């Protein structure tokens with residue numbers, strides 16, 4: 128898949144098959160060859176107004192077609208920080 | 217406190233309007249990201265993993281209660297209710313939206329706060345001792361000089377496109393709390409044999425991929441010449457510094473490659489050739505800046521007030537007082553450090569509620585002033601000793617009285633892979649786990665002064681090279697691993713740590729650190745011998761043997 132950060136707020140977004148962006152990993156266009164990945168990236172990069180810094184990132188396809196982030200960095204981007212944020216108030 | 221003049225206020229406000237226009241043009245597509253990136257970086261705006269990050273300068277670590285309240289407001293209104301104090305007297309907001317950034321910047325500008333030069337290849341926030349102006353035995357308030365340098369270098373065209381970022385730190389006390397030896401230029405105020413005040417100038421310190429401890433380039437430069445001497449250093453750097461390779465671009469590499477003698481000669485020649493470029497600071501210029509710093513009207517108070525005597529039977533208070541309260545230059549007053557390192561909490565984070573409450577406490581007990589130190593803690597610099605018991609109670613309720621200042625759980629940690637787009641590995645959860653392992657304050661007291669510093673990558677924002685124990689996150693086959701060094705220090709005897717053994721996986725880091733601490737406890741020759749002194753006396757080997765024998 129191709130991921131980036133949305134321009135106006137920096138949120139993590141994924142390139143969809145409909146040439147848009149979604150905040151849901153499950154909406155992302157999944158490609159399996161490097162040519163397809165390059166094409167997807169080129170198409171995403173052309174949308175400089177929508178999102179910043181697109182790159183190709185790995186996913187894991189689970190049984191039943193569920194999409195999971197392919198590494199820890201993408202896991203953190205998808206799910207948020209891994210820490211308990213509670214600063215005592 | 218320092219009062220900005222009209223020029224500063226105009227500059228800051230103009231900067232906000234300019235940035236607002238730039239953001240509008242970016243959001244409309246008129247500016248591409250490539251065009252916009254340098255502009256946002258000039259205003260402290262980075263793009264991190266989940267959001268934009270906004271870094272705001274706290275010049276020489278001095279804040280008014282009004283300014284701290286404004287940070288709380290920004291955290292609440294534009295972010296997720298907290299901020300992160302960094303190792304360079306900045307605060308970072310992690311979840312800010314680009315579209316709202318101009319408003320946040322405008323709100324900060326109203327209280328004289330800005331984000332200029334908190335990123336990019338320019339002169340960064342000039343940092344100083346967080347106890348400046350109140351530390352006993354200080355030569356004079358180093359912030360006067362920080363401010364003079366800040367004024368001279370802010371938006372200076374020659375320093376706005378340096379080969380790389382450039383950091384200056386100043387200390388005027390015997391004990392270096394500003395870590396001047398790991399800065400591009402470190403300045404130590406002292407008096408020469410004639411009683412004249414000036415600076416020992418150190419150059420070429422820095423951490424990152426190729427760490428160096430700064431070397432003395434000139435033992436004494438008088439105050440009036442300091443701007444021109446710094447300018448000469450920067451000119452030599454601008455001329456010879458590598459712009460072709462980002463890893464070789466810092467001044468430390470140039471100093472290392474030329475050698476300090478040759479570098480010093482180049483600077484001296486440049487300094488002479490510059491002649492009088494109008495940078496000599498006359499008495500009036502120095503006094504003008506000095507007069508803009510105001511100091512509290514201290515009362516004449518007893519050294520040992522009754523309130524303190526009465527509170528001495530309260531064990532919790534006494535433990536906190538011994539740990540977090542330090543001597544002040546004025547009798548009857550203290551400097552109080554507020555630990556932002558609660559057990560299990562992310563180091564250096566403060567919630568909006570805490571910031572507001574600390575601002576109120578500063579008004580009540582510290583003449584409305586707060587300090588921020590590079591260790592990622594806050595301080596109230598002018599607390600009357602009679603108020604200490606009441607202050608302790610209030611801080612305790614806020615979770616800001618953890619008695620762990622300078623102890624094993626007072627961990628310096630960068631944001632790491634939980635936030636930072638450059639990270640290899642996480643820092644914060646490692647710190648949190650360590651604070652849980654050493655949560656018992658009696659044990660921490662027994663261990664004594666021990667600084668653990670954690671960075672999530674080789675950029676070393678957590679200063680791991682100079683931690684008594686340094687932890688560096690690396691990546692091995694997609695997994696988080698950590699290299700551990702021991703024996704580093706960031707003070708006047710600054711030194712880089714030595715690798716103790718092979719990198720260990722995430723899950724084992726806390727065990728290894730516990731083993732290192734146990735080895736130290738077994739090997740120290742008396743309870744007063746600090747961890748870092750034991751390592752110095754014995755070297756790394758005996759500790760390595762004990763820690764890695766069974767691994």
Ligand code: SF4
Pocket residue numbers: 630631632633636637638639640671672673674675676677678
């Ligand atoms: S040390 Fe690396 S991971 Fe940590 S904040 Fe700096 S760049 Fe990010």
